Amino acid sequence: MVANAHQIDFRDVEPAEWTHCETATQAAQTAFPVLPADELSSYFELNDVNSVALGVRLSPDTEVEALADRLDQIALIEVDFPAYTDGRGYSQARVLREHMGFQGELRAVGDVLIDQLRFMKRCGFDVAVLADHVDPDDAEAALKRYGVWYQPAADDRPPAHRLRRFVQNWEI
Amino acid sequence: MYQYDNFDKQAVRERAADFRDQVERRIAGKLSEDEFKPLRLQNGLYLQLHAYMLRVAIPYGLLSAKQMRKLAHIARTYDKDYGHFTTRQNIQYNWIKLVDAPDILDELASVEMHAIQTSGNCIRNISSAQFAGVAADEVEDPRPWCELIRQWSTFHPEFAFLPRKFKIAVNASPADRVGVKLHDIGITITRNAAGERRFEVYAGGGQGRTPMIGKLMRDDIEAHHLLSYLEAILRVYNRYGRRDNKYKARIKILVHETGEDKFREEVDAEWRKIEGGPVDADIAEFGRIADYFTAPAYDTEAQVDAHKARAAMDPAFAAWVRHNTLAHKVPGYKAVTISLKPHDGIAGDATSDQMDAVADLSENFGFGEIRVTHAQNLVLPDVRDADLPALYDALFAQGLGTANQGLLTDMIVCPGLDYCALANARSIPVSQKIAKRFDDMDRLQDIGEVKLKISGCINACGHHHAGHIGILGVDRKGTENYQILLGGSAEEDTSLAKILGRGFDEDGTVDAIETIIDVYKAQRQDGENFLATYRRIGAEPFKEAVYGG
Structure with a gap:
């Protein structure tokens, strides 16, 4: 894993010593490998697999639907944001959580900056690994600043219109 | 109009507080300009040629008198005493100091306004x-639906970093x-044969450097599915829209390259x-919003045509009524367009005093409501016929009485190279020269309806593709x-303008416009407007006149 990288946990996750692997054969001999998505089919063809749990790393153009058959064998999915401006990872996360029922750990990596965290949290990520130069205290502070959301997403947080029914404060 | 609960x-205050923190970190040097850029852009703050420009959202173009006074106050206190109303029904301030921007957002929040996602x-x-x-002529008031979409799209966690900007418009009239x-998505609210509400949803339209006409995706979307259908389009676009080239990143390119039918299937x-899932807001929420848009207490005794006596003896007033007022659904009322296109001014600009005056007039002659139009004018929606003379006199005194709505000098004009960092040429001077050349109300009225639209670069903020005449x-x-x-x-008969031929310098352009208008006047038949004549006779007669045989 990235050494000394600061990560923001949106939910408690089981800690594990994940190791990035480039090939399926390498991953098969690693306890907690994280494998590129396009190596996945080779990995599952191997007979001699000694991994304890499997992680997969997506690129923004990975078709997450292709993981459907193996999803219950995947413990961790890393969603890469090569640039903060590339928002495909948010849709990948929501599709994995809401359409495909992925229950494992969902982790945002790459160009993860402060202003993206609150969106990642809502799209179903468990963890965001901050880009190197981002101050984790600033990140935590910014994340706490937003309490109002207007739309349902992957985090079960009720949108404002549903809360309005309970607080009856709209006659102002 | 809608009132914040x-x-x-809380949502706008949180955003203002967040931005104050970001600006403090920027000024303290903790954020580089590169790191700060994405944060300020989320708050409508652009770095332009000469200064920061702040774009303030005016949702679906609707303002209260109180909000308009706040906009005037901001112009007076933090800018050079004027603001610029845009084709997206927003307002821009051109001379903002970074250190003032957080205070401005607080001022806006105090009147339920913001610069979010501008x-x-x-x-x-x-x-x-x-x-x-x-x-x-409308089948229903589209504004509650706009507000529903506004709330759904505000801070949408999945769609904050799309391939490119995304513009949605809602109409409810034939x-x-x-x-x-x-627009990226255009919505028309209609009634089906059984009289039930349906939404026609178009996708993939747009102007810019590759103008395209939107394709009808579906004409049968029901109210309780509107948000899920929008979310489906946005998700397909977010996943598959091009990100390799910013000039090919709008949804129109995706729809075009995927093919209209295949794109529709993917969205379906x-x-x-x-x-029917969680995103489809319960209809109770729509009802809550719609309750804010009930009709005001119209004067049921309002006298129809009470302005006619003045019109009979004052041709200038009569011309203003003819061009700048629209029939109202309530008898004895008119919707009045306030022209921000004086012949010696800058299209869409209003001074602080003018904004304050319009706020006062909206209360004296209406219910304190003002609209911003995509043609960069303002509207007072509820004026009694009997009040039209007094309103006209008051507007005239403020330099707001120009009777040119829909006429040649009612131009849409982008800020151009006088302000904009993207522009290739200035737009304002050529627009002013055209206004000066045609500065004769009788002549303008004789020419009739012409939509002239000017952009200072290929990005087409001045809508030149959609002009009867585009520059x-x-x-x-x-x-x-x-x-x-x-x-x-840009109306129900949408078409894209075609280039006539080689370009001109500023003065040559003004001459060419005059030649084009002369061709129209010589060729028009039976009350045809400019566009109808052009469509009947084609480009050739205009080309011949402008460039010679």
Whole structure:
């Protein structure tokens, strides 16, 4: 894993010593490998697999639907944001959580900056690994600043219109 | 109009506090300009040629008198005493100091306003018809639906970093007053044969450097599926829209390259997974919003045509009534367009004093409501016929009485190279020269309806593709040059204008426009407007006249 990288946990996750692997054969001999998505089919063809749990790393153009058959064998999915401006990872996360029922750990990596965290949290990520130069205290502070959301997403947080029914404060 | 509840108030306050923190970190040097850029863009703050420009959202173009006074106050206190109303029904301030921006956002929040999502690659301000709620021809008031979409799209966690900006417009009349087919998504609210409400949803329209007319995705979307259908389109676009080239990143390119039918199938496949799910707001929430848009207490005794006596003896007033007022659904009332196109001014600009005056007039002659139009004018929606003379006199005294709505000098003009960092040429001077050349109300009225639209670069913020006459400023070997286009329309008969031929310098452009108008006047038949004549006779007669045989 990235050494000394600061990560923001949106939910408690089981800690594990994940190791990035480039090939399926390498991953098969690693306890907690994280494998590129396009190596996945080779990995599952191997007979001699000694991994304890499997992680997969997506690129923004990975078709997450292709993981459907193996999803219950995947413990961790890393969603890469090569640039903060590339928002495909948010849709990948929501599709994995809401359409495909992925229950494992969902982790945002790459160009993860402060202003993206609150969106990642809502799209179903468990963890965001901050880009190197981002101050984790600033990140935590910014994340706490937003309490109002207007739309349902992957985090079960009720949108404002549903809360309005309970607080009856709209006659102002 | 819609009133914020505590949730809405909290949302804009949180954003203002967040931005104050970001600006402090920027000024303290903890953030580089590169790191700060994405943060300021989420708050409508652009770095332009000479200063920061702040774009403030005016949802579907609707303002209260109190909000307009706040906009005037901001212009007076933090800018050079004026603001610029835009084709997206927003307002821009051109001379903002970074250190003042957090205070301005606080000022805006105090009147339920903000600058959220007025820039950046996200869902922008929802635009709508300037006569919503008062036009006689609409099937219903589109504004509650706009507000529903505004809330759904505000801070949408999945769609904050789309391939490119995303613009949605909502119309609810047979007459298209929003350019439905020239938006990323255009929505027309209709009734089906059984009289039930249905939404026609168009996608993939747009202007810019590759103008395209939007394609009808579905005409049968029901109210309780509107948000899930929008979310399905946005998700397909977010996943598959091009990100390799910013000039090919708008949804129009995706729809075009995927093919209209295949794109529709992909959206439908996504939609089937989410329709009726959590995103489809319960109809109770729509009812809550709609309750804010009930009709005001109209004067049931309002006298029809009470302005006629003045009109009979004052031709200037009569011309203003003819061009700048629209029939109202309530007898004895008119919707009044306040022209921000004086012949010696800058299209869309209003001074602080003018904004304050309009706020006062909206209360004296209406219910304290003001609209911003996509043609960069203002509207007072509920004026009694009997009040039209007094309103006209008051507007005239403020330099707001120009009777040119829909006429040649009612131009849409982008800020151009006088302000904009993207522009290739200035737009304002050529527009002013045209206004001066045609500065004769009798002549303008004789020419009749012409939509003239000017952009200072290929990005088309001045909508030149959609002009009956469009002007596109380009940079030709270091000098400003203007191409002329003819035949565009952003209305229900949407069409894209075509380039007439080689471009001209500023004065040559003004001469060419005059020649084009002369051709129209010589060729028009039976009350045809400019566009109808152009469509009947084609470009050739205009080309011959402008460039010689």
